[in-house]
Amino acid sequence: MTTLAGVIALVALGTVIASLGYLHLAPTGLSPVRNAVSQYGITPFRAGYRVATIAFALAALALALGLHRALRGNGHLRLVIALLIVLAIARALISWFPMDAPGTPRTTTGGRHGLLAIAAFGAATIAAFRLGSALSHGMHWRSLAAVSTALGWAMLVCLLAMALGRGVPALRARFGAIERAFYLSAIAWFAVFGVACVAGA
Numbered sequence: 001m002t003t004l005a006g007v008i009a010l011v012a013l014g015t016v017i018a019s020l021g022y023l024h025l026a027p028t029g030l031s032p033v034r035n036a037v038s039q040y041g042i043t044p045f046r047a048g049y050r051v052a053t054i055a056f057a058l059a060a061l062a063l064a065l066g067l068h069r070a071l072r073g074n075g076h077l078r079l080v081i082a083l084l085i086v087l088a089i090a091r092a093l094i095s096w097f098p099m100d101a102p103g104t105p106r107t108t109t110g111g112r113h114g115l116l117a118i119a120a121f122g123a124a125t126i127a128a129f130r131l132g133s134a135l136s137h138g139m140h141w142r143s144l145a146a147v148s149t150a151l152g153w154a155m156l157v158c159l160l161a162m163a164l165g166r167g168v169p170a171l172r173a174r175f176g177a178i179e180r181a182f183y184l185s186a187i188a189w190f191a192v193f194g195v196a197c198v199a200g201a
Contacts, residue, residue: 005066006197012059013190019052020183033177038099038113050095057092059190060084066197067131071141076134083127090120121159124186128152131193141196151189158182 023040024032026048030039041049064084071077093116100110132149135141161178165171171178 002069009059009062009194012055015055023048035176041098053095057088060088080131083123087123090116125155154185
């Protein structure tokens, strides 16, 4: 079951990467440096964004199952599983609550989009830190504890930069690039532990 969960997580993650790759190559008119990833969800290419978010939700659920099966007996793991479930729910729902177009009045739907994004990004970041701590106290995968913590720090730095971007024009102009760095860190975290589940590392 651990191996199967890992395979599902990696296949879903591959779908995320393929969908985002397609969106970046499609003629959306968006800049990967300036524009948020969520803006793909308010373009005619919104289906590609929905595929990416749903696939990320599936990857989170599969990884939660894989970690649960692989690390049974590690009492520090419960929060990680709960956070992955929160991440899965937020990613599964977010494309049905599109962001507000830049420069338009804030709407209830756009506000919900923001909350779902915060829930997903926050859950991924905390899960990486918590898993690093759990592994450092367990008997299995201890060599991956530092990897999880390092990727948690990478995600946290990106989140702080995105938050600071509201008041710092230089960061705001690079919001898209910073957010994509977060995605890269999160995808790397999922990939590491998806592979670990498959390999039984």
